[in-house]
Amino acid sequence: MLARSSVKTVLLCGCAILVLPVLSQVVSTQAGDMSPFASPAPVVPISAEAGSMAILPIDRTAQTSAQPAASVPVMPVTPQAASLGQSAMMPSPQDPKVLNVAPGENPFAPSAPPVAVPSAAPQAQMVSTGAKMLPAVLPPPAASAGENPFMSATPAPKSATDAAAAAQDPKVDDTALRYYASTRDLKRLGAELRRLKALYPNWEPPENLFDQAATVDEQPLWDMYAQGNYTGIRAELARLQTANPQWKPSADLLKKLSLAESRKVIDRAYGQGNWPQVISTAGQQPDLLVCGDMNTMWQVGEALAKTRDFNHSFELYKYILTRCDGTPERLATMQKASLLLPDVGIKSLLAFGRTLSDGKSEFVSIAFDGLRRRMGQAAAADQLAQRPADQDLQAFSTYVQSAQSADDAGLFGWYYYSQRQWQAASAWFLLATQYGSDPKNIEGLILAQRNLGKVGDAYALATQNMAKSDGIREQYIEMVASALTDKAPVLKVSGQDIATFRTAVFDAKSALGAQALGWKSLADSGAKDAAPLFAQSFEWDVTQGGVVGMAVVAARTREYTKLASLKAEYGKTYPELDNFKIYTRSRPVKTARVVPIKRPEHKKSLLAALFE
Known part of the structure; x- marks a missing residue:
């Protein structure tokens, strides 16, 4: 039987290196003894092509009984020396120039050094690039999350003229003065005026001291803000200011409203893929680019990368990793960057990973995201996928077995399955089932075992685990169907096995399984028992086997x-139907018997006779 159509396979091209997981201990037992959690037994690796090598997981601890996989240290085999002729991916003319930089530095920065920012005033310079307003040089680290990454934490010193003006017009607290004016308490008002003049000789009392200030409750506006009704807030502000010309809304409300409106514009532009508008809006509202608004920074970083401005995209991701402390947000930032920036940028950003208590970087897993992507493309038979280098696969193999990652071990299995390296695929799938319980890895192990010719082991594994997923049950049905229909079946099944198979077929509504049961019944007991099985197969799915089976039954029962x-x-x-002939019974043609009509004789009269 062919492997499942959902699992795509590709042939090895040229003299590419085989990277087989050399497994010194893999389970290979008689039918019925195969288990994804059983203790491995030695197996001889398959021979590889000349000049090729294999990377397999290996268990150096001898075991005689099944033990939990977590307690068994698994170490990789060091591959033999071999050369890999792999051409480098040449950048297209539109690709930005990439520099060879130290970890943590921007490999996409212009070759010319940026304009230095004076240390006394680390103000971020904003450069305009069409619709983009972006920082030319990032400021020193900000104090805490929530600060603007593109604005200086220390304001620039004022000029001498500004200082003199500030001295002449000091900030005076006139709250009490205005209160006495509003209550018309002239005695206390005069005393407060004299006190303030004594403290600030150059200060002059405000001219609108006796104007009646309008009192407006902003709570309804804040309620509308909480509901996201920004258009309604603008309309209500216009109405209130028309009714109360002296009233002004609070600066806090106006600032938050402006940020919220810009954030909404960015969300809409991001959803439409309008990257220039995302960038320009963020440039007009730099206060949005803070650790407290992580989603907006992610959107802007993606927009910059999508417009191939890797320089500023890298700087934005770098800002997050150097200024923001949230562990989930930092990990998500690296994951997003790994999907958008070229590999050289990711390698540089990895330098900002913090060391965890176990001595490993918080980004150790993300370091292999690019390799995972290439392996996944190869497993999906992407002809344009770049084949991973052997040293990268070896490093990844070491990490997978150290981290005991079931997903990554399964990825190795599907990668080698796509390369038609069944031994390597089987070894990695087996390791994946020891690290986790994902049914997809058990399904992969069954497929690999079938391609290795170990149908008995595959059948036992499928029988034991077919309730875990539809994919495993499909593999089980395929194997038993082959055993029932092949002229020289490899797998022998008993009556009890067929009863179990029948239950699985009707649970899965498998047309293939119903056909197999139909052919078995046709051979054993005749067309009468086979007819409803072929009809059931036809009802579940119209296939060649079902249609031909119904034709055979119809021919044998003479239902022409x-x-x-x-x-x-x-x-x-289905051209096979041409082999069936339709017979009809020939019946003799009945012809009408011709009976001569006897006409009555007319008797001659006596008078006529006399005249004759």
Whole structure:
């Protein structure tokens, strides 16, 4: 039987290196003894092509009984020396120039050094690039999350003229003065005026001291803000200011409203893929680019990368990793960057990973995201996928077995399965089942075992685990169907096995399984028992086997009208129906017997006789 159509396979091209997981201990037992959690037994690796090598997981601890996989240290085999002729991916003319930089430095920065920012005033310079307003040089680290990454934490010193003006017009607290004016308490008002003049000789009392200030409750506006009704807030502000010309909304409300409106514009532009508008809006509202608004920074970073401005995209991701402390946000930032920036940028950003208590970097897993992507493309038979280098696969193998990552071990399995390296795929799938319980890895192990010719082991594994997923049950049905229909089946099944198979077929509504049962019944007991099975297969799915099976039953039971109907409807789709002939009974043609008509004789009259 062919492997499942959902699992795509590709042939090895040229003299590419095989990287097989050399497994010194893999389970290979008689049918019925195969288990994804059993203790491995030695197996001889398959021979590889000349000049190729294999990387397999290996268990150096001898075991005689099943033990939890977590307690068994698994170390990789060091590959033999071999050369890998792999051409480098040449950048297209539109690709930005990439510099060879130290970890943590921007490999996409212009070759010319940026304009230095004076240390006394580390103000971020904003450069305009069409619709983009972006920082030319990032400021020193900010104090805490929530600060603007593109604005200086220390304001620039004022000029002498500004200082003199500030001295002449000091900030005076006139709250009490205005209160006494509003209550018309002239005695206390005069005393407060004299006190303030004594403290600030150059200060002059405000001219609108006796103007009646309007009192407006902003709470309804804040309620509308909480609901996201920004358009309604603008309309209500216009109405209130028309009714109360002296009233001004609070600066806090106006600032938050402006940020919220810009954030909404960015969300809409991001959803539409309008990257220039995302960038320009963020440039007009730099206060949005803070650790407290992580989603907006992610959107802007993606927009910059999508417009191939890797320089500023790298700087934005770098800012997050150097200024923001949230562990989930930092990890998500690296994951997003790994999907957008070239590998050289990711390698540089990895330098900002913090060391965890176990001595490993918080980004150790993300370091292999690019390799995972290439392996996944190869497993999906992407002909344009770049084949991973052997040293990268070796490093990844070491990490997978150290981290005991079931997903990554399964990825190795599917990668080698796509390369038709069944031994390597089987070894990695087996390791994946020891690290985790994902049914997809058990399904991969069954497929690899079948391609290795170990149908008994595959059948036992599928029988034991078919309730875990539809994919495993499909593998089980395929193997038993082959055993029931092949002329020389490799797998022998008993009556009890067929009863179990029948239950699985009807649970899965498998047309293939129903056909197999139909052919078995046709051979054992005749067309009468096979007819409902082929009809059931036809009802679940119209396939060649089901249609041909119904035709065989119709021919044997001499239902020529039904056979003619099948040939008329499916004859062009399934040429096998041409082999069926339709017979009709010939009946003698009945001819009418010709009976001569006797006409009555007219008797001659006596008078006529006398005249003769």
